[in-house]
Amino acid sequence: MADIIQLLPDHVANQIAAGEVVQRPSSVVKELIENAIDAEASIIKLIVKDAGKTLVQVIDDGKGMSVTDARLSFERHATSKIRTADDLFQLQTKGFRGEALASIAAIAHVELKTKQLQDEVGTSIVIEGSNITSQDVVVTPKGTSISVKNLFFNIPARRNFLKSNAVELRHIIDEFHRVALAHPNISFLFYNNGSEIFNLPVSNYRQRIVNIFGGKTNEKLVPVSEDTEVLKIAGFVGKPEFAKKTRGEQYFFVNDRFIKSAYLNHAIGSAFDGLLKNGLHPSYFLYLTVNTQSIDINIHPTKTEIKFDDEHTMYALLRSAVKHSLGQFNIAPVLDFERDPNLDTPYSYNQKEINIPPAIEVDRTFNPFIEDYKSGKQITAFKKQTINNWDSLYVGLESKGTKTEQDFSEVHFESNNNSESLFDDNKLDTVQTTYQLHNKYIVSTIKSGMMIMDQHRAHQRILYEDFLENLTVKGASSQQLLFPLLLHFSKQEIEIIKQLKEDLEHTGFIFSNVTNETIEITGVPISIPESEVSIILEQLISDVENEVPDSNFSVTDLLAKSLAKSLAIKNGQPLKKSEQEHLVNSLFACKEPNVSPTNRTTFVTMSVDELDKKFI
Ligand code: ADP
Ligand code: MG
Secondary structure, three states, X not given: OOOOOOOOOHHHHHHHHHHHHOOOHHHHHHHHHHHHHHOOOOEEEEEEEHHHOOEEEEEEOOOOOOHHHHHHOOOOOOOOXXXXXXXXXXXXXXXXXXXXXXXXXXXXXXXXXEEOOOOOOEEEEEEEOOEEEEXXXXXXXXXXXXXXXXXXXXXXXXXXXXXXXXXXXHHHHHHHHHHHHHOOOOEEEEEEXXXXXXXXXXXXHHHHHHHXXXXXXXXXXXXXXXXXXXXXXXXXXXOHHHOEOOOOOEEEEEOOEEEOOHHHHHHHHHHOOOOOXXXXXOOEEEEEEEOHHHEEOOOOOOOOOOEEOOHHHHHHHHHHHHHHXXXXXXXXXXXOOOOOHHHOOOHHHHHOOOXXXXXXXXXXXXXXXXXXXXXXXXXXXOOOOOOOOHHXXXXXXXXXXXXXXXXXXXXXXXXXXXXXXXXXHHHHHHHOOEEEEOOOEEEEEEOOEEEEEEHHHHHHHHHHXXXXXXXXXXXXXXXXXXXXXXXXXXXXXXXXXXXHHHHXXXXXXXXXXXXXXXXXXXXXXXXXXXXXXXHHHHHHHHHHHHOOOOOOOOHHHHHHHHHHHHHOOOOOOOOOHHHHHHHHHHHHOOOOOOEOOOOOEOEEEEEHHHHHHHOO
């Protein structure tokens, strides 16, 4: 049989390589900025249009390229950075594989302009899908400008795979943060669709972090510093009280290169042991310097993972350095041996209300709706409750404050498909009893047997529908704050808030002033305690950032979901009988009581028949 193996033509090989190196516009941003850094630029300008889908341009004032180098730079495996395999273990540069420009030129329209300091004129090259279409002599400043247009123009499948501009821009900003944080000695400018997003002057690490994440960041940072023979650590961790629900601001740099490491992340986590509430993540900006011989960067094409010779030592050193800093700055709790633990009030007692007469247990016939109707007042019966988020349970109630007894019974017949079969309506007030299981599930008797409801999900559903109604149909009432609330955010977080401002105002927020870094709030929705506002907005921003918008993406919907998620009573929260009943009733007044806003089951039922079978 004839030989069938052939060498692939270069442009095909380049396209294959591009699949690994260039996943999205942000990969182009990363590669071009890294090249500019390797060229020893002192000012780097990044210009993107349509989140990089139309244009990514990087202009640097670095050393530029000669005519021959300019041409060669687009060849695969063409690099000025290493010569022998040994050099792989002495790397001082970001790049070394010599495949970025070749890969990018295989899948986009690329224009290069470059000039070295000593030359009078520079070189311009246009290359499209690996074909050089023109090469000219040009007048251009010292340094290099590379424009990458119409990314994936020749691979429609990849182009279609790109996410919305908001998501792609988010990736670019992430990539930009990573390089900018690693190189405070370089000035960076970043424009998107003509507007300036970042203008970062030369500074030190701390100022760079603050310039990127906003003025308020400064007071959150605890310095970390350690110098051993194998590892030097510099940088900062965020104070525990500023820990976030999302893993946003977590950065490791090894020899000025951003890397991902779940293992080292764990080291930081364990240094924070006991200092963070469950589900919160510390922020950190840690700059590690190690001997180049002790790491291998060449294990992944995007070079964000590296292999350490001695990972265990890294882990131990990092953990102890962070622990030490937290201790030194009085952040870790101090053990107090003098104190007699017997004198401490048990936790559960702290929460108890003192002036509730112990004799009154629960009024089983109490129904908040009916009470409301008869007295004509807002429900205040349980407002004394001190548990967090408590007021929020009444969100549904307060906005429906005009409901009559008539409405109440209608609710059970009309808006709930299951209600007719589920509850024995005549006996509802007297017979329906609830029981809270493990502070998590509400068990309730229904006509056919019993129902078990997840309190957190159910409440999310109730709040979600309520917010949605406020957002789309009527404005919610808001509660004026005595003193305006000034909150600090980073620039891009402010951008997100600006986008959501109008919708937020429908929920009851009143913004008096929005600047580049701060927002001033003079009114909040009645359902939101003032102390929770910043955490709720933070959650909302991270939800918006993480949402991958599809065709039916709706900001209003996301906002309602996010607020409902933040405000819903949590699992683990004890509820009084009347509160449990109220929750059950409100859930079944919802349009879609069966699932939470994120499509999770809110309750399950078990009929007496099913139970009978279990006892056979
Ligand atoms: P690598 O960075 O791995 O060497 P690239 O494909 O990114 O590979 O770049 C190829 C070569 O082109 C580099 O080694 C460098 O010599 C040259 N080059 C690329 N970008 C620039 C730039 N902005 N300034 C000067 N030289 C550059
Ligand atoms: Mg490179």
